[in-house]
Amino acid sequence: MAKSDKRNQNLMNLIKRVHSVVENADIEKYRQSQDYFGALLGNSKETTVKAVRIGEMYGEWIAVNRAHMKKHVILYCHGGGYSTGSSQYARTLTTKLAVSTSMDVFSFDYRLAPEHPYPAALEDAVAAWDYLMLLGYGARDVVIAGDSAGGNLALALTLKLKEGERLLPRGLVLMSPWTDLTSSGKSYGNKKEVDPVLNEEYIGQMIQNYASGQDLENPLISPVFGDFEGFPSTYIQVGDNEMLLNDATLLHKKMAKANVSVKIDIFKGMWHVFQMSPFKTAYEAMDKNAEFIYDVCR
Incomplete structure (x- = not known):
């Protein structure tokens, strides 16, 4: 086995351990292990973290320690199946985003399921958006980004703003977005053997936690x-080894049909939210995110 393949395999094993929520019935313990993972891999000497409160909700600003652009900001929605994850866990991504774009990134700890099912996370995302607006940012100064369930939340927030006839963000950046809780894509079947992160049991549990008894075809859920x-420019990244592959490709197709300026990159041999890992392809993907953000903010 080549050195890089072996490293990839080791990374996948680590990622698998971090994601195996179903095997660990104690969800609180699982959330703590994710925070530990975020603290371990999300440390960057190039950035500072500043904590804030929006009512009861924790939020944090990640900024690079050098002169940088203040006009535009990134609102970050963390992943974790709506049941786990936090701003700390997301630092594996938010610090990379801040460094690659030289923009401030704001992430927030929305309430988690099963204690707080739909629409709690969406209400908190609206509160985070309103917080940025109160700070004096315009809608067009904000790019919303998210991974996995955070990609779902970024889309749901934009749909909610549209529903309220409010101004929409400048752009969307979605990494392995979870867009379809009805699990209709073929990749749920044909990728389940190769996906090192997700499995049917995990996805089923996350749906149960977040949207039990709800209409799963509600666009604010799926x-x-x-x-x-009228949606803003959107950039989607997904690995070709993940069960959520078709969640991304179907979204791309639907957006293109609605004349949205949308682009998708499918990364060969990559898994769910591979951008978290500290290796070359992850950094290249982050650079592509930064290129997209620069383009839309020009």
Whole structure:
């Protein structure tokens, strides 16, 4: 086995351990292990973290320690199946985003399921958006980014703003977005053997926690069913080894049909939210995110 393949395998094993929530019935313990993972891999000498409160909700600003652009900001929605994850866990991504774009990144700890099912996370995302607006940012100064369930939340927030006839963000950056809680894509079947991170049991548990008894075709729960007319420019990244591959490709197809300026990159041999890992392809993907953000903010 080549050195890089072996490293990839070791990384996948680590990622698998971090994600195996179903095997660990104690969800609180699992959340703590994710925070530990975030603290371990999300440390960057190039950035500072500043904590804030929005009512009861914790939020944090990640900024690079050098002169940088203040006009535009990134609102970051963390992943974790709506049941786990936090701003700290997301630092594996938010610090890379801040460094690669030289923009401030704001992430927030929305309430988690099963204690707080839908629509708690969406209400908190609206509160985070309103916080940025109160700080004096315009909607067009904000790019919303998210991974996995955070990609779902980024889309749901934008759909909610559209529903309220409010101004929409400048752009969307979605990494392995979870867009379809009805699990209709073929990749749920044909990728389950190769996906090192997700499995049917895990996804089923996350759906149960977040949206039990809800209409799963509600676009605020499964954004792939949304109306994307007038949506901002969107960039999607997904690995070709993940069960959520079709969540990304179907979203891309629907957005293109609605005349959204949308681009998708499918990364060969990559898994769910591979951008978290400290290796070359992850940094290259982050550079592509930064290129997209620069383009839309020009």
